[in-house]
Amino acid sequence: MPSIQLPWAAWFGDGVQRLDLPAGWEVQICAMQDAPALRSQELPAACRRTISSPPLRELAFSCRTVAIAVDDLSRPTPAHLILPALIAELIEAGIQPENISFVISLGSHTALTEDDLIKKLGKEIVARHRVVNHDCHGELVDIGVSVGKVPVKINAAFMAADLKILLGSVVPHAFAGYSGGAKMVLPGLSNIESIEWTHKAVMMGLRGKAGTLEGNRFRAEFERVARHAGVNFAIQVVVNSRREIAGIFAGDIELAHREAAKFAGEIYATPAPQQADVAILNAYPKDDELLQAENALMYHHTAPEEYLKEDGVLLITSACSLGMGHHGLFGPHQRLYRKPMAKGFLKQRQLAAFMPGVTSEQFHQVYWEGYPHFSTWQAAREYLQQRYPNGGKVAVLPCGSIQICEQSR
Incomplete structure (x- = not known):
């Protein structure tokens, strides 16, 4: 069974989250160019x-x-x-x-x-x-x-x-x-x-x-x-x-x-995968709250259309260590808050989320009710297996909130 390790919980341990994927799936880790730390x-x-x-x-x-x-x-x-x-x-x-x-x-x-x-x-x-x-x-x-x-x-x-x-x-x-x-x-x-x-x-x-x-x-x-x-x-x-x-x-x-x-x-430039069935977009290092989790789509906004199949799944992963979080304009009950709708820019693609730090009720205060939320990785994995019973190709963006496609630079 293939597994991936994602950086996890910025400011709250900065650890690693291991996720086991279904057997037989093809996994591509799309790492950014990166740079060493200054001493x-x-x-x-x-x-x-x-x-x-x-x-x-x-x-x-x-x-x-x-x-x-x-x-x-x-x-x-x-x-x-x-x-x-x-x-x-x-x-x-x-x-x-x-x-x-x-x-x-x-x-x-x-x-x-x-x-x-x-x-x-x-x-x-x-x-x-x-x-x-x-x-x-x-x-x-x-x-x-x-x-x-x-x-x-x-x-x-x-x-x-x-x-x-x-x-x-x-x-x-x-x-x-x-x-x-x-x-x-x-x-x-x-x-x-x-x-x-x-x-x-x-x-x-x-x-x-x-x-x-x-x-x-x-x-x-x-x-x-x-x-x-x-x-x-x-x-x-x-x-x-x-x-x-x-x-x-x-x-x-x-x-x-x-x-x-x-x-x-x-250093954030990242090569583009080709025709993935699933893109796992991890929100680290901006994964402390639900209201910041959409930053995980940063890579998606800069990547060519063909990186993900037309009917593919974007799976956002985020620790949400602080839960919902707060935004004085767009948070629930704030002055620019609107009822969540499907995201038009995704077209026919499906968005889903693995966010253990929030409940499904909280998640759907911010995201459209048609997007599934999972508090456990087992539930998220079962969802992927049901959608792709014959396996699939997974592209993993470990730091999706800061990665940008090198083709867009």
Whole structure:
């Protein structure tokens, strides 16, 4: 009996999930190009190599207060590995430790608990520094710029700092091309109205595509707002298939991001299978909650039609360690929530899910009732056997949420 091993439960063990497949099935593991992890002693030097920016120490020299925006657990950035060196550099520049604060760039996601903050930032930083969860309905500052006709307001604690720094990961994003960079400001640190505008703009066609930044008007809006907000410096992290740091790109919020995206495109590139019956798309390293699980379709959005048969099955696998999760716009009962429907872009293909961290009732609050959900792998495997009694060809994308087809680059 063939078996596969999937990376599993980002932030909650980062382990391996073994899945046994029916005997006689043909299995193709579609691994990304990948990259080795930087060694711990390499991280400080990588942060000091700046792109189109003065050194951080120089930027900090004339400042008294610093705010560092960091992404949340729905993003794979192991910030705790970078922050000690970053803080040391700021202190060497004359910044007092008590004047260094952190703001979690949540957009409209749920606030991080103390345990979550320790996972993301490290225990010592949470104990010694002020840490604020962004609240898109909370204390905000109008920065005098609009998106569409909507005034943009930014987190007050972040705006109050003399030196504003972003720290986040760069992975493929369905509309912004890649995550990270200025996206951590809008929508990450913004008011709910401007966050809503960004999502409505996507629905109206203001979007790019995953893995592509050229001509992306969606990202251009983010960068215009971040410049206006006075962001001084950004540290862009690219992780590998095990959520380890493979690259650090520090400096200008746009140009450092472009270099990070170029590297990300290289290591996330994945060959396309041909005419698979089933594609297993694993959501790791963005598999912590149901509302993020659809990121597992990232590879599907960049792959040629022929990678999966016209009547094939896309099986999303996700640990959903935090259960449903929360999104202030699209989650159940939120302002842009709609009754789930069949996904037109799948055409005749069937979507199914193995997500042990949620119930079928929760799953169908987000996905169409015609898509089966399985809490156990045995049930999912029986479903595949019933659909393909004579066996089939399975393509496995171990990190489907960050993999992009190399033919699309």
